[in-house]
Amino acid sequence: MVKSQAKEIRAYLLKKIPVHPKNIVAKAAKAFACSRTTVHRHLSRLLRDGEIIKTGTTRQIIYFLKTEKNKKILIPLEPSLKEYEIWKENFSQDFESLPKNVQDICEYGFLKMLNNVINHSEGTGVIIKTKWSPESINISIQDDGVGIFHKIQKSLCIKDVREIALHLSKGKLTTDPENHFGESIFFASRFFDDFHIISSGISYIRKNLDEDWFVETTKYKNLPGTGLIMRIALGSTRTIQEVYADYQHKNSEGILKFDKTHITVMLSKLPEEGYVSRYQARRICLGLEKFKSVVLDFKNISTIGHGFVDEIFRVFQLKYPKTKITFTNTNDDVQFMINNSLSQE
Template structure:
């Protein structure tokens, strides 16, 4: 079920693979009425995010871009791309790049560009900026192998879906000798709406509702597209996010929160699924496991995670949250053994 705040994210996902979208297409994709879809399209049009085309009954909407730029990826440096974009934006919108938003864009934009340079194996980079009275949005798109595929190959996963859950842990990268793996993880926590589209999947993180969604895009083109939306009066900083997930003394990243639902396309039954979820969590001291939308778990899954893994990693605290009675009972049963 889509919430009102998630419908704009659905619009952006559709427009990642198509130039325009209609109210009927949005209604089908979002599972809402055509009237509701039309309302959201018109609202984004009024805000200057979308541009309507055609007559009233056959209207279609496309994204408006205030600036579009392309760069070759070979030999590119992320700070040089940011310097060029910052200069261009400063000429077009001299009052934009001041205050907290400048620091937020500096970190998130360069991290996403760097990912494309170092991981995509692509040849070109496309940048788009969309500015409204209340928000700043950038898109970074490459024509490479796709972020989920790159991580799947480096980790030996059996599907690209597994890469989504892995990225949500933090400290995950397809090039560990060159990266800490924190770029996407921290960026997703600094935006009001973060969307990553690659390899026929979309992953959306909505900070305003503390929600996420994974969708299938069977016809999405090659490469990776990252879209980051920020309020113009942004208050969050990189330091704020780091304080949430790191040790106050050593400043080492030691806490993470996982949406358990991201680690399986079906039931959570087997020990293998538990091992996938717990893989590479040894670098953390506290791991929050969010069981939202997980109706039940198998005995093998629960035993592997909450008895065997906890026994072997006694220094790491597992904190399950948002459990229903069935999940809570299964965890209690294996912990009592």
């Protein structure tokens, strides 16, 4: 009898959650003459089984069926397409129950990345998917265009497509400087817990919880266009404002400007290389004159060469003294090479 009622309660919850997402606990407790604790126990079971999603806290809790939230739409890419209209007509309502900070991040990522597709992909269509779980939300955007890495490689005359992940990670990289600042990927990759680009057989991943980047070759070498996947936990406390604060400062007119970047030095090395040459250092330095402050992160790097250090800390700094370069996560060997170079200035 107890097992039978448990099944009945869970079946009732799955049927009525779409009708009563905010007060399903009270409705179920009344329908079965049971305690709220009993209803919460069955809701927890459905959450563990991945059949429902819970957003909000305490009195603001709202429940959804996972199948209600998951969406997939195909949109023809036309000059008149407006990213905000796609968001508003198809997705924005799904995100309204999320905490404001998570909602803002999802909206930013959706609008900025779709805008990039519309303006730069040269494709004919885009597939947008949302995939909800009890813990997180995934937003994926796949176009059939020329591919982000190929387009940047051609526009900036970069020899090896694998270098592009490094340049994207710096920020202020754009193939259309008259109309775009090159900020959207930089900030979106820091707003979300995971940010993933797949294009031209290259997979570029940032994991914010580990503060780490990964660049890998993939088996999808013939996949057209660009694939983007952005994931964030429903309970994330990260805010757009706090991330902006890490990379923006007010100029003389009191206007916030994007003038600081953080570079993972490990991204400058191709798999067959070591951190020794001036050429590798020039990859890092490319575009840094656009910033006032640069932090070089030497995480997971055991040693570097004299030419590598000299190119960054002497040659580049002599040419662009207004750009301040600092460093972090150096081991003793790397620290010695940098100190030795600085002492010879």
